[in-house]
Amino acid sequence: MALKTQIKEAFLKNLTPDNPAPDFEISAAGQEKVDTLAEDLTMAIIDFITSQTFRVDKLSAPVLQSTVSGNPLSPVLVVGGTATGPLLPATAVPPTSAINLASSTGFIIETTADVDKDGRAENGSLDAKDKSDASMVTLREDQVANHGLPKPYNEM
Numbered sequence: 001m002a003l004k005t006q007i008k009e010a011f012l013k014n015l016t017p018d019n020p021a022p023d024f025e026i027s028a029a030g031q032e033k034v035d036t037l038a039e040d041l042t043m044a045i046i047d048f049i050t051s052q053t054f055r056v057d058k059l060s061a062p063v064l065q066s067t068v069s070g071n072p073l074s075p076v077l078v079v080g081g082t083a084t085g086p087l088l089p090a091t092a093v094p095p096t097s098a099i100n101l102a103s104s105t106g107f108i109i110e111t112t113a114d115v116d117k118d119g120r121a122e123n124g125s126l127d128a129k130d131k132s133d134a135s136m137v138t139l140r141e142d143q144v145a146n147h148g149l150p151k152p153y154n155e156m
């Protein structure tokens with residue numbers, strides 16, 4: 001049942017007396033006013049819902065990555081110092097030659113993109129809360145189905 005029809009029926013039900021006389025009838029003018037009120041309320045509800053921005057509280061989506069980009073000559077982090085130095089805190093050591101991260105046959109890295117308002121992402125992501133806070137989900141007017149409004153309010 002369309003939203004407008006539900007609103008209209010709710011008003012008509014509440015306008016009808018508990019014990020109506022056998023010849024009780026709401027006038028045509030009254031029916032038209034209820035219809036207009038139902039349409040206006042339907043538009044107000046749709047406008048309200050479609051103007052809201054929702055946030056994603058929890059989401060885990062598969063991500064397939066087929067290439068790795070970056071500088072293959074970037075320093076490599078070595079924990080405990082260099083091979084020739086003492087055991088010191090982690091040290092960045094430049095590689096002696098370029099490292100090719102892609103093979104001629106290619107490869108796929110499978111992981112997840114996680115968002116969690118509480119910051120407890122399944123994949124251990126440290127920015128899952130920030131991603132949740134930055135997320136945006138909306139409902140567009142043309143996606144509101146079964147509203148019962150006449151065109152051209154929206155084309156659904």
